[in-house]
Amino acid sequence: MRAKKKFGLQTVAFSRPVAIISSATCVGPLEGTGPLQGSFDVVYPDMLNGAKSWEAAETAMLKETVQMVLGKGAVSSSSVDILLAGDLLNQCTSANFAARDLGIPMLGLYGACSTMAESTGLGAALIDGGFATHTVAAVSSHNATSERQYRFPTEYGGQRPPYSQYTVTGAGALLLADGLHHQGLMPRVTHFTIGKVVDLGIKDPFDMGAAMAPAAADTILRHFSDLNLPAEHYDLVVTGDLAYVGYNILRELLHQSNLELGSRLNDCGLMIYDRNVQPVFAGGSGCGCSAAVFCGYLFELLRAGALQRLLLVGTGALLSPTTFQQGETIPCVAHAVAIEMCHDRMAE
Amino acid sequence: METVGSSKAKQRQQLQRKDYQRLSAQKRLKIPVARNTMVAFVVGGLVSVLGQVLIFLYMRLGFSAEQAASPMVATLIVIASVLTGLGVWDYIGQFAGAGVGVPVTGFANSIVSSAIEFKREGYILGVGGRMFQLAGPVIVYGVVTALVVGILHGLVRGL
Numbered sequence: 347m348r349a350k351k352k353f354g355l356q357t358v359a360f361s362r363p364v365a366i367i368s369s370a371t372c373v374g375p376l377e378g379t380g381p382l383q384g385s386f387d388v389v390y391p392d393m394l395n396g397a398k399s400w401e402a403a404e405t406a407m408l409k410e411t412v413q414m415v416l417g418k419g420a421v422s423s424s425s426v427d428i429l430l431a432g433d434l435l436n437q438c439t440s441a442n443f444a445a446r447d448l449g450i451p452m453l454g455l456y457g458a459c460s461t462m463a464e465s466t467g468l469g470a471a472l473i474d475g476g477f478a479t480h481t482v483a484a485v486s487s488h489n490a491t492s493e494r495q496y497r498f499p500t501e502y503g504g505q506r507p508p509y510s511q512y513t514v515t516g517a518g519a520l521l522l523a524d525g526l527h528h529q530g531l532m533p534r535v536t537h538f539t540i541g542k543v544v545d546l547g548i549k550d551p552f553d554m555g556a557a558m559a560p561a562a563a564d565t566i567l568r569h570f571s572d573l574n575l576p577a578e579h580y581d582l583v584v585t586g587d588l589a590y591v592g593y594n595i596l597r598e599l600l601h602q603s604n605l606e607l608g609s610r611l612n613d614c615g616l617m618i619y620d621r622n623v624q625p626v627f628a629g630g631s632g633c634g635c636s637a638a639v640f641c642g643y644l645f646e647l648l649r650a651g652a653l654q655r656l657l658l659v660g661t662g663a664l665l666s667p668t669t670f671q672q673g674e675t676i677p678c679v680a681h682a683v684a685i686e687m688c689h690d691r692m693a694e
Numbered sequence: 695m696e697t698v699g700s701s702k703a704k705q706r707q708q709l710q711r712k713d714y715q716r717l718s719a720q721k722r723l724k725i726p727v728a729r730n731t732m733v734a735f736v737v738g739g740l741v742s743v744l745g746q747v748l749i750f751l752y753m754r755l756g757f758s759a760e761q762a763a764s765p766m767v768a769t770l771i772v773i774a775s776v777l778t779g780l781g782v783w784d785y786i787g788q789f790a791g792a793g794v795g796v797p798v799t800g801f802a803n804s805i806v807s808s809a810i811e812f813k814r815e816g817y818i819l820g821v822g823g824r825m826f827q828l829a830g831p832v833i834v835y836g837v838v839t840a841l842v843v844g845i846l847h848g849l850v851r852g853l
Contacts, residue, residue, distance in 0.1 A: 399814045499811035501778050502828065503787020503794065503803045505730065508723040546714040556718035595721045625788075628723060 354572025363534035368419035374515030404488035427478035463660030467538030486517035487632030512626035518637025555592025586636035589629030614639035737793030774799035
């Protein structure tokens, strides 16, 4: 028997699109001085912002972002049924430690850099299923916590290849709510495509864009075919953090499958930094990348009506220092959430 | 229908992987090997010149030519360590690559950067336990190489 809300092989459609009533972002100094400056709610003046460790700084950033999203949505933490949060660290450290002080029932998620799309899709599904009226989807990443966990000490002077990426210091949060109580014109989550883990044999942990591009292509193509959509359906299809290398490969892969998105395809890892001026190599990465770009800049474009329909494709490289040292290839995943600026459908 | 893991499916997957390796290699931003080699050669040379100048200085202070090598190495280590502590060595390393990574300066940076990074986990298990996580292989294989060369040297002399 087929699930009632499932279309095609991997896509679910919400019977009542889930309202995104507010969003919030917080970023570090490099992101705050990049091309999207002015679109973030809070910019930390330095990487620690007075905390006693990088991990404590990331935790504080995520906590502040969740508190801001609640404040902007005028919803108290006790009215939120579930917080879906994640980050890049072992044991979902930042998310769990932030939740310790927030007092909201919490589910920790790990989808590497795909977690923003994963948490948004799951948060919407829980609401549409009738298990919650309000959920918060929140993720963070921090350059220094990721560097020390996945690569080298932050002050180590190794030479990085030009195709490597720079982990974004940033957090983003969305407050999702039942359409019944929020019927006005606002961005709504309409569909969620759950990606398969794809691995085409990339081994170099610096080459994450190339590792993730096939997963992104797989999910995007699946989304369009599951819903039988024309290429021009979305004003913007935006991937999480493929950066320069992965973005160009994705374009080629979509071209090979006859999906021409043209200028409708972009990548948060290319948008958040100016890679010609800032020392970020191929571009941004980390789950804070898609979170900070989507919850800030893109969310405002939706609200302003500059974008009507958007597909956010979170892309995650599911490697660990252990697996790549043992010579394993890098499995990757991409999840897509479709967001549309619209009224509550049932109210019409 | 093809079952997952059947030999045909595996073959197709391998073919797909091969095609993809080719495509991704084509699109990957190239490492500027010529530029990196040149810069490493020049900067590495400059570090050696600095070392030689230091040897002359220490000889003036009364060290013999052989003795002066030790305070010279110590001085280079101090310079690299201080610059690591000031947070500028990672930029120098990105610029010069092997030019500063291969001399003793790179070794110093690997130890000091680890010590700084893990200080928050305490002086025993943090600094003490992880200080040599990058330098460890250099020490281990340096000792092994010295042993092998020593044995060969002994054998050759014995013959």
